[in-house]
Amino acid sequence: MRNKIILSKEVELPFRTATLLKKSVNAALHYVGADIGCVVNVTVTDDEGIRARNLEFRKIDSATDVLSFPLVAMIAGEFGYEPTDLDNKGRLELGDMVVNLDRIRSQAVEYGHSEAREFAYLAVHSVLHLCGYDHMTDDDKPVMRKAEEEILAEMGLKRE
Numbered sequence: 001m002r003n004k005i006i007l008s009k010e011v012e013l014p015f016r017t018a019t020l021l022k023k024s025v026n027a028a029l030h031y032v033g034a035d036i037g038c039v040v041n042v043t044v045t046d047d048e049g050i051r052a053r054n055l056e057f058r059k060i061d062s063a064t065d066v067l068s069f070p071l072v073a074m075i076a077g078e079f080g081y082e083p084t085d086l087d088n089k090g091r092l093e094l095g096d097m098v099v100n101l102d103r104i105r106s107q108a109v110e111y112g113h114s115e116a117r118e119f120a121y122l123a124v125h126s127v128l129h130l131c132g133y134d135h136m137t138d139d140d141k142p143v144m145r146k147a148e149e150e151i152l153a154e155m156g157l158k159r160e
Helices: 017-031 047-058 101-111 115-130 140-154
Strands: 004-009 038-045 066-070 092-100
Touching (some): 017 038, 038 047, 047 101, 066 115, 092 101, 092 115, 101 115, 115 140
Parallel strands (some): 004 038, 038 092
């Protein structure tokens, strides 16, 4: 079953960004074995938009690069879901991600790679969060980082 990526744009996207977003989300879902068909809602915003969401949902007044809001509790890609988690076409509703285009631009410069790679990285990073991956502990961080780099390498977006 095919994945469904629902894109909401609060800012103008560069040419072909939507295609890169779909490719990144699909690559990450394939990597974790989510071949059942998933729904991911993606909002692309700017510093102001993500700062407002951080303040509302996390009580943090900060413009971060990405936010992930999982709808299903998972442990590093182990898909334990209920029938009520499926949409009317039988796809698993994973959750929402919010990507900050302003931070993509600045972090691409900071890390010395393309905006396309940074955009793909943040999309992959967020999907992994939706699938139960995390990077808050010393044990979790290398697992998530390895997954991110392997997915990006498969997409032809190795670290430059």
